Amino acid sequence: MNQANEILFIASLLVLVSIFAGSASSRFGVPFLLVFLGLGLLAGEGGPGGIVFNDYQLTYSVGSAALGIILFDGGLRTHFSTVRLVVAPAFVLATVGVVVTAGLVGVAAHYALGLGLLESFLVGAIVGSTDAAAVFFLLNMKGLALQKRVSGTLEVESGINDPMAIFLTLMAVELLRHGQPPDTLQLVAQFLVEMVGGLMVGVAGGFLLVALFNRVPVAGGLYPIVAMAAALLIFSGAYFLHASGYVAVYVAGLVLGNRRHRGAQVILRFYDGLSWLSQIVMFLLLGLLMTPDQMKPYLAGSGVVAGILIVLARPVAVLLCLVPFRYSFREIGFISWIGLRGAVPIFLATIPVLAKLPNSDVYVTAAFVCVLASLTLQGWTIAPVARFFGLELPPKPEAVSRTELDLGSTADRDVASYRVEADAPALGYRFTEIPLPRRSRIITVIRDGTVMDRLKLDHLETGDYILVLAPAEQFFSLDRLFTSRETSKRRKKRDRGEEVFGEFVLTGDTLLGEVALLYGLPVEEKDRGEPVGSYMRRRLRHRAVVGDRVRWGPVELVAREIRKDRVTSIGIELEPEEHPIWRGFRRAFGFD
Template sequence: MSQANEILFIASLLVLVSIFAGSASSRFGVPFLLVFLGLGIFAGENGPGGIVFRDYELTYAVGSAALGIILFDGGLRTHFATVKLVVGPALALATVGVLVTAGIVGAAAHFALGLGLLESFLVGAIVGSTDAAAVFFLLNVKGMALQKRVSGTLEVESGINDPTAIFLTMICVELLRLGHPPETLHLAGLFLAQMLGGLLVGLAGGFVLVGLFNRVPVAGGLYPIVAMAAALLVFSGAHFVQASGFVAVYVAGLVVGNRRHRGAQVILRFFDGLSWLGQIVMFLLLGLLMTPKDMQPYLVGSGVAAAVLILLARPAAVALCLLPFRYTWREIGFISWIGLRGAVPIFLATIPVLANVPHSEVYVTAAFICVVASLTLQGWTIGPAARLFGLELPPPPEAATRTDIDLGSALDRDIASYRVEANAPALGYRFAELPLPRRCRIISVLRDGTVMDRQKLEGLEPGDYLLVLAPPEQFFSLDRMFTARRQTRAQRRRRERGEEVFGEFVLAGDTLLGEVGVLYGFPVDDKDRNDPVGAYVRRRLRHRPVVGDRLRVGPIELVVREIRNDRVTSVGIELEPEDHPILRGFRRAFGFD
């Protein structure tokens, strides 16, 4: 009994210390996940804590469950429109990209660590995939907005690339144990079955779960518990039919997150905290497993492998996979740099340990060094990198002043409560003239505890509370109306100089290009003169446009500001664009402009 209490005490203390240490360190820009990993090492065998922990089986089991929860949460927060936009490129990165990365890192490990070819490729396979926990977490916790094509590619890739890395790792481990390769066709069929099986299991599990939510009423507080149990059931059940549990649980989260059902808001809030807990526990356990004293003989070679991974292997794989999809070099550069590694490589490094494969300590060390290097170099520089490549957008409004009231699946609208912030766009309109999105209605306005008469109300004031009835897809537009927009420091500096984030002037998408040419003094071909500027931008861009896309036209630059129903409806104009986008990004990233 005393031992159980001691374990519970230590575990609770570590989690609490991790949370508060992570919050404090974020003021200095230190990635949270690196803090959790560091605290695990600090409490471990070679640290002041002196906790001896070598239970790889427990780590593997807990890590699997935590990754399942994190992937389900990532699926809940990913829109089908985002998946549709990037599914081809993300799938290429999740398969061919992982294979190319593993091959290049394996070649580096062969020379730097002195391993055989198969052992070296195993090192590459272990670190070949980006980490869903790190990507979902760091892209969101930094409080910035990126071009949707870029952020969507990173998120969807990290959600579906684990099966490739796991598959390659398991094949290498089996080859090292058995000494002979399986048939190529058998390997290809097995991998295809894993991916397609995971997709089918995830779709089935997601639709069944949505059906249960809508047809079997349970107590409100039990919805997130049901969702958690179902996510773990899908994750573990996929393995029984030889399918990928990682793909299955991510797809199930996608289905649940994009279908209307009871308890949607409470499930999202619950999984937000649960995914945090999963990351904390996973990184703490992985940190406890690390013994720096045993790693010393392999640190230099592992450092070389990490450098090759970040500076050569990832960029080569990204360029190879994304150039056919007409990504710009700015997008390729950023996606190459943000190839975040997190818990997954260390988690995969436990597989050869559990299989008693020789040189297991080398695999663990290499994975650990790659993760630390990635979280330190790449995780610490996400913001400057986004500005360097010109891909950072104005942050979306925080919905902290919004409280959702879930009306269930019977209706296609929900109720939300807003507190109107100072400088919110809605304050510039008379109440009767508020430009509410379609099918949205303000039910009531409360001011100083009094329900106001909407018929006599002239306008809103900061601090007013509103009850709004609206379709779920319109809440983002309402957030922008009632919430003051956040700005990065670089954006505030630009606005103080009179520069807009998307250029100095704004045009409606239906403005004729010929009129723009006359107004701003650049030649326009006769065949393009009667084209709306939004349609012209869409045609000239070599890919489906997203907010933030830039197009050079003569001496000016057109910037996509707003897209509705797949149409460019608002365009910004930059009158004096930099000749070199990367130079412009460098100046903005480091405050030289």
């Protein structure tokens, strides 16, 4: 009993300290995950905490479940439109990219760590994939608004590339254990079965969950519990069918998150907290598992491996995989740098430990150093690198005082609750003349705790609570109607957004000849009648996304708004700022 209380006390204390230490360190830009990992090290055997923990099996099991929850949460928050935009390049990165990365890192490990070729390839396989937990977490925590193609590629790649890394790791472990080369066709077939099987299990599980939520009523507080149990069931059940549990749980979350169902809002809120807890537990356990004394002999060599992974292997893999899909040099540069490693490499490093292979300490140390270097160098510099490559969009709007109420899957409109803020535009209208969006309606007004008679209401007042029935796509317009006009802080953000999107704005239907005459730009006679939006699409050679840039003589065109794959609003940056290094690359290699 005393031992159980001690474990509970220490675990609770570590979680609480991690949360508050992470919040404090974020003021200095330190990635939360790095703080969690560092606290685990300090609490462990080699730190002042002195906690002896060497249970690799428990770490692998708990970490796998936590990663499954994080992947499910990532799927819930990913839109189908994003997946459709990037699925092909993300899949190539998640397969071919992992193999290329593993091979190049393996060569580095052979010389830096003095391992045999197969053992070196095992090191490459262990650190070959990006980490979904780190990518989802750090991109969102940094509050960045990135081009959809860039953020979508990183998120989808990290959600589906673990099976390839696991496959290569298990293959190398089996070769080292038995020494016989595997049947190539059998290996390829096994990998395809895992990927396709995971996809099928995920799709089936996601649609079953949607049907379950919509047809079987349960208490409101049980929806997130059902979702959690179902996610873990899909994750673990996929392995009984020899399919990838990581792909299955991510796809299941994707299906559930993009279909209307009961309990949607409460599930999202619950998973937000659960994902945080999973991150904390995962990285605390990994920190506790590391023993500095065992890692010392291999730290220098592992540092070389980490350096090669970050500055050579990842960029080469991204370049080879994304050039055929016509990604710009800026996009390739950013995706190359944000190849975040997190918990997965350390989990994979426990496989040779559990298989009792020689040099297990080398694998664990190399994985740990690569993760530490990635979180420190890459995780700490996400925002500056995004600005360097010109991929950061204007900041997302500040949160508004809106609460959505779930009406279930059969309703074609949702109910939202607003608190009317001071200086809100709606205050300037008579109640019956408020310009509500199409198919939107105020159903209740509550003032000082009393429900007001709408027929006798003349104006709304600051502090009123209102319930609005509206289609989900109209909530952005309603946000602007019932929340305060721009404060000085928002104005600064808006001004920064205007700089990002250019000094002047024109519609996508404006003709090239008109713009060329107005700004003195070069244009061929045959192109004068072409709309600027069509010109941007032609120059981009891929589906346009907000923030895409096209050079036109001395100016730069910036896509401000996209509707049905058409560039409908375009900014003109008359004097585009260009970093000297980027300008040198562009001139040297002819990139637009």
